[in-house]
Amino acid sequence: MQLETxxxxxxxxxxxxxxxxxxxxETLKLESTNxxxxxxxxxxxxxxxxxxxxxxxxxxxxxxxxxKESIQQVDGFNVVKGFLNxxxxxxxxxxxxxxxxxxxxxxxxxKVMVEYSSxxxxxxxxLGHIRNNLLGYSVSQILAASGYEVVKANLINDRGIHICKxxxxxxxxxxxxxxxSSGMKGDHLVGKYYVEFDKQYKQQIADLLATGVDKEAAEKxxxxxxxxQEMLRQWEAGNDEVITLWKMMNAWVYQGxxxxxxxxxxxxxxxxxxxxxxxxGKDLIEEGLSKGVFFKKADNSVWIDLTDxxxxxxxxxxxxxxSVYITQDIGTAQLKYDEYHCQKSIYVVGNEQDYHFKVLFLxxxxxxxxxxxxxxxxxxGMVDLPSGKMKSREGTVVDADDxxxxxxxxxxxxTEELGKTDNxxxxxxxxxxxxxxxxxxxxxxxxxxxxxxxxxxxxxxxDLQGDTGPFVQYTYARIQSMFRAAQNEDVNAKFTIESGRExxxxxxxxxxxxxxxxxxxxxxxxxxxIIAYALQLAKAFNRLYNDVSILKESNVELRRFRLKxxxxxxATIKQCLSLIGMQCPERM
Numbered sequence: 001m002q003l004e005t006x007x008x009x010x011x012x013x014x015x016x017x018x019x020x021x022x023x024x025x026e027t028l029k030l031e032s033t034n035x036x037x038x039x040x041x042x043x044x045x046x047x048x049x050x051x052x053x054x055x056x057x058x059x060x061x062x063x064x065x066x067x068k069e070s071i072q073q074v075d076g077f078n079v080v081k082g083f084l085n086x087x088x089x090x091x092x093x094x095x096x097x098x099x100x101x102x103x104x105x106x107x108x109x110x111k112v113m114v115e116y117s118s119x120x121x122x123x124x125x126x127l128g129h130i131r132n133n134l135l136g137y138s139v140s141q142i143l144a145a146s147g148y149e150v151v152k153a154n155l156i157n158d159r160g161i162h163i164c165k166x167x168x169x170x171x172x173x174x175x176x177x178x179x180x181s182s183g184m185k186g187d188h189l190v191g192k193y194y195v196e197f198d199k200q201y202k203q204q205i206a207d208l209l210a211t212g213v214d215k216e217a218a219e220k221x222x223x224x225x226x227x228x229q230e231m232l233r234q235w236e237a238g239n240d241e242v243i244t245l246w247k248m249m250n251a252w253v254y255q256g257x258x259x260x261x262x263x264x265x266x267x268x269x270x271x272x273x274x275x276x277x278x279x280x281g282k283d284l285i286e287e288g289l290s291k292g293v294f295f296k297k298a299d300n301s302v303w304i305d306l307t308d309x310x311x312x313x314x315x316x317x318x319x320x321x322x323s324v325y326i327t328q329d330i331g332t333a334q335l336k337y338d339e340y341h342c343q344k345s346i347y348v349v350g351n352e353q354d355y356h357f358k359v360l361f362l363x364x365x366x367x368x369x370x371x372x373x374x375x376x377x378x379x380x381g382m383v384d385l386p387s388g389k390m391k392s393r394e395g396t397v398v399d400a401d402d403x404x405x406x407x408x409x410x411x412x413x414x415t416e417e418l419g420k421t422d423n424x425x426x427x428x429x430x431x432x433x434x435x436x437x438x439x440x441x442x443x444x445x446x447x448x449x450x451x452x453x454x455x456x457x458x459x460x461x462x463d464l465q466g467d468t469g470p471f472v473q474y475t476y477a478r479i480q481s482m483f484r485a486a487q488n489e490d491v492n493a494k495f496t497i498e499s500g501r502e503x504x505x506x507x508x509x510x511x512x513x514x515x516x517x518x519x520x521x522x523x524x525x526x527x528x529x530i531i532a533y534a535l536q537l538a539k540a541f542n543r544l545y546n547d548v549s550i551l552k553e554s555n556v557e558l559r560r561f562r563l564k565x566x567x568x569x570x571a572t573i574k575q576c577l578s579l580i581g582m583q584c585p586e587r588m
Contacts, residue, residue: 039085056082186252280331443469
């Protein structure tokens with residue numbers, strides 16, 4: 001029986017014995033004690049004064065005394081108003097630690113799909129994509145660690161007017177330029193022509209405005225925009241020349257994406273392409289019409305009325321029979337379920353699409369898709385920089401490749417400043433700077449709750465002090481250095497420790513929290529929980545490191561006990577960081 005369950009049963013017995021009242025132990029709630037007070041579990045007694053007919057403080061004191069007397073593991077208690085803080089004995093924690101094994105015992109089951117990244121093939125990945133990719137990959141890792149079978153999916157937005165814009169600009173202004181001839185990554189080259197289209201389009205609008213045409217008309221009548229729309233029509237009609245150009249430029253982009261994904265350390269099990277899925281969903285619209293889920297308007301367009309659900313009427317098929325985004329998303333959702341039969345399907349998409357996913361999930365539910373209950377939109381906030389908002393069309397985005405390279409340079413400068421790499425080879429230095437730079441980026445991005453908008457500060461993220469990735473990585477490296485110095489020590493030998501110092505017991509408690517933290521992160525889809533835990537663990541170890549001697553401890557059993565504490569801490573840190581896609585340096 002878990003200790004928490006045992007204590008709840010003890011509280012129920014206390015209420016029955018002291019006050020003659022029966023309560024269901026499962027309905028009782030225990031909380032973690034506030035760090036400002038001594039204790040491990042807190043029981044709020046206010047709701048039970050109606051049973052005791054005594055003051056909250058007296059009720060708490062009586063229940064606390066009962067627990068101390070009847071439960072061996074309860075070493076003491078203290079009362080703060082009506083809050084009973086229950087203190088667990090050192091012996092219990094030491095006994096738990098003696099058999100501690102890193103891992104998850106309460107496994108989840110089932111299959112989950114996590115769809116993330118979903119880039120457009122008209123530009124390279126940028127800072128916003130970095131948050132999306134890191135979030136999707138980390139959530140996948142956390143879900144897998146908690147027991148789920150995870151499918152990592154990427155839906156590539158490879159068609160549409162925005163793709164035609166970069167194609168058309170290359171056709172007019174590219175002069176046959178290729179990634180090979182330019183020395184540019186393919187996605188950067190295509191992105192260059194997306195920016196070029198916007199530049200030329202704005203000039204055409206300005207020229208039309210100068211002739212007296214109003215702005216709205218100028219935007220519609222600009223020759224480039226009309227030509228891009230015609231190119232899209234030709235693409236949908238299967239024009240050989242347009243399709244050939246589309247395939248060539250998309251291939252450039254995919255080669256570039258592959259490099260970025262590899263450097264970022266993310267991967268996928270399944271790729272979907274919008275060029276294949278945009279025709280899906282129409283049969284489900286027909287099904288919905290026959291069931292009365294949808295209705296037609298006079299122009300033959302198909303709609304759904306969601307006003308009773310607090311939303312509005314939503315177009316699901318145009319009058320000419322062509323799809324809108326929601327059409328293909330309905331069809332793609334069905335396709336994903338048919339292929340994998342996942343109990344859960346998570347869409348990692350920015351919060352500007354909150355309304356879209358509310359509508360999508362509601363439509364699928366109304367269509368009678370039972371699996372729609374397992375759909376979840378992991379909505380996340382945008383990423384800002386100290387310099388302001390990014391705009392793809394104007395070429396002012398923070399490029400993902402450039403940002404990663406800058407982070408590695410910053411890690412090099414910071415590390416060399418501290419003079420800690422003199423004994424490393426050039427190859428080891430390069431690996432270390434990459435591990436630190438990308439680790440700092442991932443840690444800083446993911447430590448913020450996904451739903452919150454965030455400000456990314458590269459300089460702050462790379463600091464060895466504070467709540468940063470390099471701080472946690474340094475804790476791991478410090479422990480590895482200690483073990484290299486203790487190479488003749490039998491660190492696996494058994495030990496018998498009957499009591500511990502506060503810093504030792506606190507570190508044990510934190511180590512034993514690993515399973516609960518992973519399961520909490522899995523249930524809330526929040527890597528920020530893992531990062532907060534890794535920080536707490538690193539800080540708890542550093543307090544121990546400053547409080548006691550480890551390698552120089554003369555008592556052999558005590559030395560081995562502390563080395564096991566250090567080893568378990570390093571293993572847990574490494575596991576936590578792997579869940580967010582980070583590496584741990586052996587030397588630093």
